[in-house]
Amino acid sequence: MKRIAVLTSGGDTPVMNAAIYSVVRTAASKGMTVFGIIRGYAGLIHGELTELLPQQVEYIVNKGGTIIKSARALEMLTEEGQKKAVKTLEDFGIEGLIVIGGDGSFKGARALTHLGVPAVGIPGTIDNDIAYTDYTLGFDTAVSTAAREIDRIRTSMLSHDRICVVEVMGRHCGDVALHVGVASEADYILVPEVKFDLDKVCEDILERKKNHREVSIIVLSEGAGDSEEIATAIKARTGLDIKSNILGYTQRGGEPTVFDRILAMRTGVRAVELLDEGQGGRVVGIRNNKIIDEDIDKALSRKKKFDTELYNDYLNMMNF
Amino acid sequence: MKRIAVLTSGGDTPVMNAAIYSVVRTAASKGMTVFGIIRGYAGLIHGELTELLPQQVEYIVNKGGTIIKSARALEMLTEEGQKKAVKTLEDFGIEGLIVIGGDGSFKGARALTHLGVPAVGIPGTIDNDIAYTDYTLGFDTAVSTAAREIDRIRTSMLSHDRICVVEVMGRHCGDVALHVGVASEADYILVPEVKFDLDKVCEDILERKKNHREVSIIVLSEGAGDSEEIATAIKARTGLDIKSNILGYTQRGGEPTVFDRILAMRTGVRAVELLDEGQGGRVVGIRNNKIIDEDIDKALSRKKKFDTELYNDYLNMMNF
Amino acid sequence: MKRIAVLTSGGDTPVMNAAIYSVVRTAASKGMTVFGIIRGYAGLIHGELTELLPQQVEYIVNKGGTIIKSARALEMLTEEGQKKAVKTLEDFGIEGLIVIGGDGSFKGARALTHLGVPAVGIPGTIDNDIAYTDYTLGFDTAVSTAAREIDRIRTSMLSHDRICVVEVMGRHCGDVALHVGVASEADYILVPEVKFDLDKVCEDILERKKNHREVSIIVLSEGAGDSEEIATAIKARTGLDIKSNILGYTQRGGEPTVFDRILAMRTGVRAVELLDEGQGGRVVGIRNNKIIDEDIDKALSRKKKFDTELYNDYLNMMNF
């Protein structure tokens, strides 16, 4: 292939730029021309794109966000939208496409591949809710940001002997909450995948109080409840001083971690190599610490499993 | 004086430990014994205190929170509470007291001085709402934390061309919002001290949009409104994609800035020197970049003024 | 087992405390008593140890260093030293030992196991120079610190169009340099495992200059040369403005990353479980993203391989 394009789609992550950097550099190293499509599939459908030269992506690896912007595009779910997308690619002589986004975005890549334009997906979402890869690009950074914010919140809670319910991102997937909780010495981790009994949490908190352990951090996954409601409920049952705190868009932004930067580099290289070999309809990722690629249909049919092993390790450590 | 005590009171700040460190070391250098009172005035009233040796405060300067804990104590507003407090100090042979807290906490220091125990106040609050000092201990750190969180939030807003209302602390005083806003390139700064017209903000946002400036960060002081309500109102009037984000307890916690660490050191030294000279009923602070001390009554009678000069500098820079 | 001990040995890492935390909590959850041995094998030989209760290790996960201190102990290489170590363990009724350190430290664990005290190793070193595990505890943090420092250094080099040789840790193993280089957009990565031709680097630098790419960051592994000498040599051959910068002990210290905190937690849990099952002479680690344990003799006989795949990915991206 001589001309490829790249787009970022769906909720943004702080590692999209690092992936773009890798795609552009690797493609340039292979003599390919790369186009950046602006605002995801919307830009693809409406012909908003621009050539990306290696010097334009210099020094963006450590910058959050995405220089080609991201968006959600309902139009891409329609046959008409998809045809327009193919038309744009044909107009620009683009032979292959790399899509950085979540599994919603991957469906567009699959459709385009079926319509004759090889497309490859790179898993970009902070939620880590994609089954075929151990880690998505952005997850480590989001967890890192949230854990550091809890480090800060705890020093305040310790000053006043308070309890705090901290809500982190993750609508259907508790991975962010689980990793944040483990990394930040959370006393309780509440995720959508594991039923929890608030009465038991309250009993436990009161039991701890008897032993002069007054401060608790409860890490709550967005998908497992509302932090304010849960704080109110615990307060009602225990009579203790409970605060709640939603960690918001900071989790989506800022400087990426080294783990994420390297993952972005490696998946970017592999994605370009696949297109260079003429392979579309595939997604790249990391499994068992190795960069892998897989058929996109197979990947999308997998069911994300909760990391019971890590969760149990955590419980084994807390049972004293 | 040979025996003094220190307590932290009211909402905590990440610089209280640095002030404790300075007080304990300076006192030790003068041959004084220092007691740490646990949980503010509550601990003073109920006799909860412990000797603090220099080695116990080593390496706490960069740790948020307060090792002697903080609390609010209504009992200290009563004559009975105050007498109990004096009793505790007498029982332990303590001749002077240093109070790290806001102006509510200073009233306790004033009462104790009137009852014969010299007490000196160090201004510890993130809100910067104390009139006699240019800066309170914790303000620079809170502003710094919030500005860095907005740096993160912005990269996400830029990816999606969104507007975000970010709510920062400051119930009656807009200083946190003003400084955060200036430091983080906020497009609008809404504070309790300056009336704002939401219709005009909306018009301006729409005008900017015409010029392809789609992203706005609106920094909102807690005391000037509710971030969610304001976001909803702007959305209703403009039809644009607006998010809101409350920066919570992270502003109270974590590692202090260098500015705050040095301010804590210097005010701690001065507070101990005052007690050493037998002076109570005073507060220390920084004015015109010099460490000062002032009569507590005079200090408490001052009215905090909004920094119109900084605010106008900001406006002068935004008027293009 | 009812009574176990833990020690940290060799060069320190910022994740040793997180591993201690995990060991103490997991052991407490199983009803075991844990002793902390002070200053590594030296403390073991001379009977310097103390009981560690769960509350004593609270809130140390995010603190660099090791609360039980580390040291190098030549005495442990002698039979006499090893016997004294066994004697101490017997005196305190300690049935098993966990050693957090590099492969030098593991030899002590092996010796003790042979002498009848089951010992388990956790790989704690920033160099990532242990063959049986994909990652050692501290590596991700050291790489993260160094990459962030290079982010800072680069903004200065960009202001002046300069070249900088940045030396990172890694005496025999280029892993730190490789990962730092990839993560921080290094233009050249020099490691002990790959021969490099300084003349070719200089030619390339001059070629880049012709294309107005004036700034280069050269990441140099400690084991591949001396940064000042290399800077001088490049300057002599190119006539350009070259700086050198050694990143020092910051790489060993400070707050651990989330990746490292979680790795510490998981390996700590596994190490305690092994002792609980009466298994000694084993080391724990992570391989293919799974927590594993392995016979210590087998582990020590493995040869560390350079990550050629990552290195080649990097080269593939730079060849434009």
Place this chain on the structure above:
Amino acid sequence: MKRIAVLTSGGDTPVMNAAIYSVVRTAASKGMTVFGIIRGYAGLIHGELTELLPQQVEYIVNKGGTIIKSARALEMLTEEGQKKAVKTLEDFGIEGLIVIGGDGSFKGARALTHLGVPAVGIPGTIDNDIAYTDYTLGFDTAVSTAAREIDRIRTSMLSHDRICVVEVMGRHCGDVALHVGVASEADYILVPEVKFDLDKVCEDILERKKNHREVSIIVLSEGAGDSEEIATAIKARTGLDIKSNILGYTQRGGEPTVFDRILAMRTGVRAVELLDEGQGGRVVGIRNNKIIDEDIDKALSRKKKFDTELYNDYLNMMNF
């Protein structure tokens, strides 16, 4: 004035971009056109400049370095160079100039004013070695970076009971060392302004050791000695385990602090206002916490004084 220019000169600081941002926005708000001169006076002499629009300086406040690059220009010290500079300004119809740099750079501004082009200086240097202003732009950030690096270094020293000599920037001025030392609990602060007796330091270190205070951090100003030599000398006299560490270009780079960002904003506004009033030959700064401006001759004739008050406060706290 309708057309002004801005340049950055001398050693870079991480706050130059924030000052450029302020200058460009303030000027645009006043209807002025702003040119950015590339590479300091060299660019001015050789006609390398470009218009800077407000949108081009968006989101650079938190980015280290300088988008218009900096350089040292010996040519500007000659009459010929100065005349060429004036010629360039005339050719572009530029009526006034803002120079961001140290006092060496200010001499160019003075010369240009004398030659008929009003020029105003903004103090940009991390060393804080300019007498007329309490703080220079970049100082707080450099101190903050160095203090945080020492926080990291200390956790490693504590693990091994070691002493470390940490060298910070400041060739003739000990301000960086003094502030870093105070902020990071340094045990000794060595600056060029205060003679120190290494024998006494060694005695003190040995005395401390007797009291089981084994770890010391010695903050050394570049201008007060060579860290490696001093470490070797202390080692020779005490026989203890001493390390040395030079903090390098990280102090010049990276993200600016909030204090510096606000100072940059305010001095930038004032500098443009002065030009707008037709005033040249002035420098802006901060004194007694107020933004001031002063005649450039008077400013350059002042002698920088060491902050004895802060230094004594530090000593008063260490004398136990």
